Amino acid sequence: MSEYILEMTGINKEFPGVKALQDVQFNLKPGEVHALMGENGAGKSTLMKCLIGIYHRNSGTIIYDGQEIDYGTTSEALNNGLSMIHQELSPVPERTVTENVWLGRQPMKNKLMVDHRKMREDTVKLFEQLNVVINPDEKMKYLTVSQMQMVEIAKAVSYNSKIVIMDEPTSSLTESEVSHLFDIIRMLKEQNVGVIYISHKMEEIFQICDRVTVMRDGQYVSTDNVSDITMDQLITKMVGRELTDLFPKTECEIGEVVLEVKDLKAGRMVKNVSFDLRRGEILGFAGLVGAGRTETMEAIFGLRKIESGSIKYKGQEIHIKCPDDAIKLGIDYLTEDRRAKGIVGIRNIRDNTVLSCLSRYGTPLNQARMRADTQEYIDKLSTKTPSQEEEIKNLSGGNQQKVLLGRVLLTGPDVLIVDEPTRGIDVGAKSEIHALLSQLAGEGKAVIMISSEMPEIMGMSDRLVVMHEGDVTGIIDRSEFSQELIMKFATGVTE
Amino acid sequence: MKKEFDAKRFMKDNTIWVIFIALFIVSAIANRNFLTKANISSVLMTESIIGILAVGIMWCILSRGIDLSPGAIVALSSCIVASLSQRPEYVAKMLPGVNLPVPVAILITVVICTIFGIINGALIAYTKIPAFIATLGTQLIARAAAQLYTNAYPIPELKPTLKFLGQGNIASIPVIVIIFICFAAVSGFMLTQTRFGKNVFAIGGNDQAARVAGIRVEKNLVFVYVWSAFCASVGGVLLAARSGSGNSAAGLNYELDAIAAATVGGTSHTGGVCRISGVIAGILILGVVKNIMLLVGINPYWQQVVKGLIIIGSVVLDMRKNLRKD
Numbered sequence: 001m002s003e004y005i006l007e008m009t010g011i012n013k014e015f016p017g018v019k020a021l022q023d024v025q026f027n028l029k030p031g032e033v034h035a036l037m038g039e040n041g042a043g044k045s046t047l048m049k050c051l052i053g054i055y056h057r058n059s060g061t062i063i064y065d066g067q068e069i070d071y072g073t074t075s076e077a078l079n080n081g082l083s084m085i086h087q088e089l090s091p092v093p094e095r096t097v098t099e100n101v102w103l104g105r106q107p108m109k110n111k112l113m114v115d116h117r118k119m120r121e122d123t124v125k126l127f128e129q130l131n132v133v134i135n136p137d138e139k140m141k142y143l144t145v146s147q148m149q150m151v152e153i154a155k156a157v158s159y160n161s162k163i164v165i166m167d168e169p170t171s172s173l174t175e176s177e178v179s180h181l182f183d184i185i186r187m188l189k190e191q192n193v194g195v196i197y198i199s200h201k202m203e204e205i206f207q208i209c210d211r212v213t214v215m216r217d218g219q220y221v222s223t224d225n226v227s228d229i230t231m232d233q234l235i236t237k238m239v240g241r242e243l244t245d246l247f248p249k250t251e252c253e254i255g256e257v258v259l260e261v262k263d264l265k266a267g268r269m270v271k272n273v274s275f276d277l278r279r280g281e282i283l284g285f286a287g288l289v290g291a292g293r294t295e296t297m298e299a300i301f302g303l304r305k306i307e308s309g310s311i312k313y314k315g316q317e318i319h320i321k322c323p324d325d326a327i328k329l330g331i332d333y334l335t336e337d338r339r340a341k342g343i344v345g346i347r348n349i350r351d352n353t354v355l356s357c358l359s360r361y362g363t364p365l366n367q368a369r370m371r372a373d374t375q376e377y378i379d380k381l382s383t384k385t386p387s388q389e390e391e392i393k394n395l396s397g398g399n400q401q402k403v404l405l406g407r408v409l410l411t412g413p414d415v416l417i418v419d420e421p422t423r424g425i426d427v428g429a430k431s432e433i434h435a436l437l438s439q440l441a442g443e444g445k446a447v448i449m450i451s452s453e454m455p456e457i458m459g460m461s462d463r464l465v466v467m468h469e470g471d472v473t474g475i476i477d478r479s480e481f482s483q484e485l486i487m488k489f490a491t492g493v494t495e
Numbered sequence: 496m497k498k499e500f501d502a503k504r505f506m507k508d509n510t511i512w513v514i515f516i517a518l519f520i521v522s523a524i525a526n527r528n529f530l531t532k533a534n535i536s537s538v539l540m541t542e543s544i545i546g547i548l549a550v551g552i553m554w555c556i557l558s559r560g561i562d563l564s565p566g567a568i569v570a571l572s573s574c575i576v577a578s579l580s581q582r583p584e585y586v587a588k589m590l591p592g593v594n595l596p597v598p599v600a601i602l603i604t605v606v607i608c609t610i611f612g613i614i615n616g617a618l619i620a621y622t623k624i625p626a627f628i629a630t631l632g633t634q635l636i637a638r639a640a641a642q643l644y645t646n647a648y649p650i651p652e653l654k655p656t657l658k659f660l661g662q663g664n665i666a667s668i669p670v671i672v673i674i675f676i677c678f679a680a681v682s683g684f685m686l687t688q689t690r691f692g693k694n695v696f697a698i699g700g701n702d703q704a705a706r707v708a709g710i711r712v713e714k715n716l717v718f719v720y721v722w723s724a725f726c727a728s729v730g731g732v733l734l735a736a737r738s739g740s741g742n743s744a745a746g747l748n749y750e751l752d753a754i755a756a757a758t759v760g761g762t763s764h765t766g767g768v769c770r771i772s773g774v775i776a777g778i779l780i781l782g783v784v785k786n787i788m789l790l791v792g793i794n795p796y797w798q799q800v801v802k803g804l805i806i807i808g809s810v811v812l813d814m815r816k817n818l819r820k821d
Contacts, residue, residue, distance in 0.1 A: 303707065327709040341707045344700035346767045355697055355708040364688035407708065 002066075005030045005162060005194050006051075011060035013043075013050055020046045021057075024220045026213055028163065028194040033185060035197045035205045035226070038215035038238055039288075039454065039487075044198050045087075047215070048165050052077040052084050065162065075104075081162040085152050085169055093141035098123045100140050101155045126158050130184055145172040153184060164188060165196040170204060171290055182208050200288045202231050202491045214238055231493070232484070239454060239483035249460055252442040255279030259300075259331075259415050259446065264309035266299035271470035273309070277415065277446045282437060284461030285450040287490050292470040293450045294336055297417050301326045301333040313415070327356055332408045336419035336450065338397070342404045345393035349385055350374040352392045352403050356411045377406030382432065398429030405433065409440075416440060417448040422456065434460060454483055468492040511761060511776040518780060522787040529790055536669060540737070542782035543675035544569075544730045546775070548753035549760075550682040551726025553774050554719045556757055558699045559766030560619060560626030562720060565727035565753060567637035568608050569746030572731025574641045576604040576657070577650035577741025585652040589645070597656045605728045611637055612724025616717030630720075634750075641743035650741035661736025671733050678726060683771035685722075695719060700767030755802070756781050759809040781805070 006028040013021040021043050028034050036044050049055045051062060053071030062069050064082070071077040074084075091100050099106075102119050109115040123136040132150050140148065149172055156164050170178045185195055185208055197209055205212055206226060214221040214237040221237050259277040264270060269292035277283050285293045298304045300311060302320040311318055313329060320326045326333070335341040344352055353374045354361070361370055374388050381402040385395055392400055401421065408416065418437065422430040437460065441447050451457040457464065458481050466474045466489035474489035506513065523530045548565045555562040578589045579600035595603070611633050618629040663670045686692040694715045697705040706712050730749070735741045760777025762769040784805065788798045 301707075322709075322711065323707055324709040324711055333707065335704075335707055340701075341703045344697045344704050344767065346700050347696060351693060351696065355693070355705070355710070358690040358693050361690070363690065364684070365690065365693070411709075 002063075003029055004063075005065055007061075007063040008047070008051065009061055011047065011050060011062070012058045013046055013055060014058050019218055021050070021218050024060075024215065024218070026220070027223075028196060030162070030194050031189050031192040032211065033189065033195040033197050033209045035199065035209040035212040036215065037199070037205065037212055037234065038221075039452075042215040042238075043218040044215055045167060046218075048084060048167065048196065048198070052082055052165070078159055078161075081160065082165070083156040083159045083161040083163070084165040085149075085156050085167060087167040087171065091140040091148055091151070094139060096137050096139055097134055097143070097151055098136040100151060101126070101136075101158060122158075126154050130154055130157060130187070131180070146174060146177050149173060150177070150180075153181065157184070157188065161193060163194045163196065165198070167198045168200070168290075169197075170199065170201065178204070200491055202234070202493060205234070206231070216240070235484050235487045235491075239487050249282075250438050250442055252280050252438075253444075254281050254462065255444065258314055260312040261300065262310045262312075264296065264299060264311070265307045266295065266304045266309075267307070269295035269470050270299055270304075273467070273470075273472050275465050275472060275475065277448060279414075279444050279446050280441050281462045282441050282447045282449055282460055284457040284464040285448060285467065286452075286454075286457050286464050286486050287467040289452070290469070291467040291490065293467050294419055295470075296467070297333060297419055297448065297450065301331065301417065327411050327413070330412070330414040331417070332356070332411050332413035332415075333417040334404055334408050334419060334421060336423065338400055338404065338424075343392045343400055346391055348389045348391055349378070349383075349395075349403055350388040353377060353406050353410060356407050373410060374406075377403075377410060380409075381406055381436065396425075398425035401425055401433070402429065405436070413445065415446045415448070417450075419450045420452065421449065422451070422453070454486065458483070458486070466490050509772070511759075511773050511780070515776045515780050515783070518783055518787075522783055522790075525787060526790040529787060534786070534790075536672075538782050538786045539672045540669050542778050543669075543671045544733055544737075545749060545752045545756060545782075546675045546778045547678045547726050547730045547733070548749055549756040549774055549778055550678050550771070551723035552750065552753045553682070553757040553760075553762045553769050553771075554695060555626065555630075555723050556754070556762045556764055557766065557769040558695050558716060558719050559702070559764075560716070560719070561630065561754070561764075562615065562723045563627065563630040563750050564611060564615060564634040564637055565723060565730070566746040566749040566751070567634045567641070568611055568724055568727035569731040569734055569749055570743050571611075571637045571641040571644075572604050572608045572728040573735035573738075573745045574645050574650060574741040574743055575607060576600055576732045577653055577735045578645070579603060580654045580657045580735075581650065582652045582654055588652075589650055597654055600657070601732055604732060605725065608637075608728030608731065609721055609724050612721035613717065615724065616720030619720065620713035620716035638743070645741070645743050647743050651739065653735065653739055653741075657732075657736050658739055659736070661733050661738070671737060674729070674733065678729070679771060679775055686769065686771055691715065691718065696767055696769075698766075699769075752781070755806045758806060761809075761813060763813055764810070777809075 004027045008024070008026040011021050011024040024043065024047055026036070026047065038044050046055065050057045053073050053076055092103065098120050101123055107115045107118045107122065120136055127134060127136065132154055134143065134147055134150060143151065149169065153169065169181060173181060188195055199205060209226050211223060212226055212229065212234065213223040214234065216238060255278055257276045257278050261276070262274050264273040273296050275283070287293050295304060299306050300320070302322045302325055313331070318329060320329070323333070344355070350370055354370050371388060378385065378388070383399050383402040383406070385399060392403055395403070421433055421437070437447055437449065449457065449460060462478050464476045464481065464486065465472055466476065466486055468490055469492065473492065476485060528534055552562050552565060579593060579595050580597055581588045583594050615630050615633055618624055619626045660670050665673060694705065694710050697708065697710060698712055698715060702712055731746065734745055756777040757774050758764065758777070759780055760774035762774060781802065784801060785798065788801065
């Protein structure tokens with residue numbers, strides 16, 4: 001019998017066109033808390049999903065409790081003692097806490113009837129054991145996010161799992177709740193349960209974890225004892241790659257301030273954001289998932305309600321209530337969520353291109369002008385499509401993105417906000433979009449670019465705003481860019 | 496860009512008209528009374544009111560909603576217009592002192608009924624309650640309003656000018672058919688040639704994307720339901736004109752026939768797809784099917800079964816078409 005309860009070796013996973021995992025290894029001892037770290041897209045979640053049966057690995061071995069496994073479904077994994085607390089919770093909001101805990105595996109009185117009393121008693125017992133103070137009869141929807149998180153943790157424990165995987169479990173917890181979670185984790189350790197702990201937060205790793213494995217770009221980097229490593233070493237391991245990609249960044253004249261955001265507050269994700277944006281500048285927004293970058297931009301663009309703070313545009317205080325206001329002022333936004341918030345899939349390229357500017361074509365709509373404008377941007381962005389009449393959903397991601405970029409450019413914005421403009425698109429289209437953004441800045445437009453890709457954001461930006469959990473933690477000039485510094489700010493370390 | 500005529504594509508886009516023409520020919524062969532002037536004109540007149548409702552309702556379906564209130568609005572509209580347009584000589588007038596010119600009576604009717612559209616639209620756009628529920632509520636209220644207003648008595652003896660709209664001919668074409676053609680033309684124009692049409696296509700296709708693109712989703716939705724109620728109120732006026740009286744029981748289930756016509760005509764309930772030519776074909780297909788079954792003497796209950804099958808069949812085909820594309 002080996003000392004490990006779990007040994008994953010040589011794991012490969014490919015998605016069409018992408019190698020998500022390459023020869024990754026990971027192991028876990030019973031009673032150990034093993035952190036899994038890496039940037040966005042490093043492959044942490046993919047690795048875990050291969051473990052619990054959401055994805056199938058293409059090759060490699062997973063030995064769990066002395067046996068090779070290849071689970072087809074998560075319930076198979078659960079029943080064998082592997083449970084995962086997902087980052088995004090999926091409760092049934094209209095049912096009670098008790099019913100959510102025992103969903104799909106309710107204790108039965110007989111073949112037909114659910115044993116409600118036992119179910120409730122078991123929940124009470126479970127909560128007592130974990131020191132969780134939540135009313136088991138409350139409807140799930142009345143719980144706070146952190147309470148839901150606690151229920152989810154309790155649920156994972158109730159499976160009597162040998163391994164519990166926690167994916168960013170503290171992302172919505174307050175400080176005291178985090179220490180409560182750590183108590184639970186220590187309790188699990190005593191019961192010889194192995195915990196895989198995925199987190200971006202440095203201080204947590206050093207507080208609760210025994211070992212840490214770092215992944216980068218789908219590859220295994222290292223495994224160390226937490227006691228043998230420093231925070232700076234860890235950050236270096238996470239980002240340690242050469243900036244090989246070429247970025248057509250052209251230096252250009254940076255002019256006066258066009259947009260000035262001060263003390264912006266909008267909901268849970270945007271707590272206190274201030275920055276200014278200048279003409280001819282590409283201002284990068286860096287941060288990890290959940291840093292509140294998208295939410296900030298959505299607030300500026302009128303998609304979220306602003307609670308307090310001020311926005312000045314060309315020296316005047318503005319109050320944008322909806323995207324239409326923003327577009328009329330000359331601020332336009334390219335969404336990160338192309339499918340959900342960008343394209344109108346069943347309409348053609350032309351309708352998608354002119355959607356933001358319909359008012360300029362009169363009544364009846366000047367079809368010839370619409371056709372000409374669409375063609376102009378198809379040519380300018382070299383969008384590959386059989387014709388303007390093609391439904392946009394039939395295009396590749398990169399070409400869809402070009403159509404959306406065309407839509408935004410057609411409005412003639414002075415401030416252009418692009419959110420993950422190259423996510424999920426091929427390399428060729430990517431560098432074309434980069435070149436275009438540089439060119440736009442050169443023409444005196446102001447560009448805000450959110451990106452989670454470190455080489456991209458460092459290559460393209462003149463300055464960088466780094467956010468962490470709804471706050472701006474640092475603003476860095478191009479001359480001082482370093483991956484380590486960005487990662488430091490992004491993980492909430494401030495000077 | 497040169498546009499080549501693609502016969503295959505044309506046939507695919509107009510399958511519904513091919514079906515209609517086939518149906519028309521089969522009907523003409525099946526019964527010699529079908530292709531008479533009297534019969535054709537009767538079919539057209541019957542379907543015109545449903546048709547006017549359909550070119551309103553299709554907008555709601557296009558925006559991924561539904562409107563269940565038009566049938567009841569037809570009833571209310573027929574009662575109001577009738578009460579304002581009874582012959583002055585008639586002794587048992589509902590509103591004895593009132594003698595308005597017919598156009599004014601129609602205007603008042605249309606304005607009152609269109610308020611229901613504003614209510615529908617505002618409820619759906621701003622309170623976000625499902626369109627099905629909002630319009631079910633206003634359906635009950637509008638029908639009840641008609642009954643309360645008239646005590647459920649019919650209102651007969653209408654002025655000849657009003658009746659002309661429902662019974663007269665211009666150049667041997669029934670006026671009611673001409674009005675339907677106008678409504679279809681206006682709806683078609685709005686759909687393809689105006690900013691409003693493009694906006695609603697986008698809202699039905701992806702309302703979040705429409706919002707991000709700067710479209711005022713709520714305002715557009717309100718207008719969609721106002722247009723539907725407007726169409727229904729005109730339908731009510733025409734029904735009163737045609738039958739010669741206002742009746743709070745009129746227009747029962749008309750909205751369902753109109754939804755069926757729009758659906759058969761290829762308006763997708765998943766939103767974002769609608770063609771005016773399809774909807775017109777849908778209206779005609781259901782009208783001809785109804786008529787030919789009547790002519791050949793099929794049991795009326797079987798007629799309902801056939802209608803049900805046509806509606807289900809057309810949606811199944813539509814879904815399959817969409818599935819293939821994904």
